[in-house]
Amino acid sequence: MHTGKRVLIVDDEAPIREMIMVALEMAGYETLEAANAKDAHSVIVDEQPDLILLDWMMPGTSGIELAKRLRSDPTTKDLPIVMLTAKADEDNKIQGLENGVDDYITKPFSPRELVARLKAVLRRTTPAGQEDAITVSGLTLDPGSHRVYADQSPVEMGPTEFRLLQFFMTHQERAYTRGQLLDMVWGGNVYVEERTVDVHIRRLRKALGDSFGAFIQTVRGTGYRFSTNI
Amino acid sequence: MHTGKRVLIVDDEAPIREMIMVALEMAGYETLEAANAKDAHSVIVDEQPDLILLDWMMPGTSGIELAKRLRSDPTTKDLPIVMLTAKADEDNKIQGLENGVDDYITKPFSPRELVARLKAVLRRTTPAGQEDAITVSGLTLDPGSHRVYADQSPVEMGPTEFRLLQFFMTHQERAYTRGQLLDMVWGGNVYVEERTVDVHIRRLRKALGDSFGAFIQTVRGTGYRFSTNI
DNA sequence: AACTGCGGTCATATTTTTGTAACCAGATGG
């Protein structure tokens, strides 16, 4: 079974990370790891995992602190977070849920339980952008067939334009800087000129034609935005 | 483009510092320099740079030592650090990351890569600002989408007008002089005529139309005020 | 090797934005 989903494990204790990694990899997930909140943040930006498994208690920035930060950043606010905690502390649980954590697992836990919970969280958080086609005002993007339709007729575009459009259609009505788009669409760790974004925006608009291309709006001094509200 | 970000370069070799300074200044950064850890510390305290670029190997206190020290001091623990090292030594990298270094560049490197990495680090360490939309009497300003709505319909305006309105909507019912507005909206250390404010007020009022423009009120002899109380 | 698709960069148009100056008009104070 291959979900291809990537899970980032954040815990300061290496043996625990190791144990979890083994469990998840046996279940068909890919894993990434980080020993502290700061590293975790870098990995998130660079690798864009599908879910993050976060230890509550860590030296330095605590798990809850990191969760809060991820929630407040528009580029990571939809990233599912599952909290790990050593004690079944109800207060923590409440606090965690209030901060938008998606689930909560108390140590010790069985690998079986862990995998089951992750699967549940992923099931209810992913269909948004991964599986189903999105349609807005006659423009349809289907991740399954990897195709885009403008009023039923197929539109040709390159892979980067496709990902860019996919990102925009799943994040409408919000302005993104070129830097943010590079992080989200190109992925971190790649160092390309910000102006390159302009060029791909251009290619995307051209592919979409005048009427649909108008959804991709320039926000002067900031970046771009997808909106059907012209 | 002026980011205004200040980068402190710490390296014992003057030519290297020089080279880096040129590269960064061309990219719009302000630079500071220090030849050793001790000087660096003074500069950090005095000038409070936004990021520090730190050579690994230096006579006296090593870069990693300084990094550790900066991390342990509460006043500097959030200061982003990028390490420079002559050799692509994986061990160093690990050690560096464990000590909370934000990124790591191995010499030799291209100015392009350097600038790109610094930009990426600053991007992920600079916290996001105000995110929630503000609505007053049918006038909505949404920082997220970077849009203004007057009774649901989008209003077009330039970046400066947007910032001006944002300032006003977050500081209502209070008169500001042109000088204060220049400081708060344009930012300090820019020299522009005070009368320029009048022109932007005019543009903002025009964009908002008669009814909403009336919220921007002239306070004769003083400056302007935002108030829904006509 | 020639061809092709794609991504990134650059140089050059084009469009917007911005700051100022000049000129007006209403308010203020004798």
Next chain:
DNA sequence: CCATCTGGTTACAAAAATATGACCGCAGTT
């Protein structure tokens, strides 16, 4: 009612940001 202030408007040129077209190089094909 006049002399002045203070703010309102407009026009305009410089500056900044974005759009666009062309080019180059790298992989994968033919």
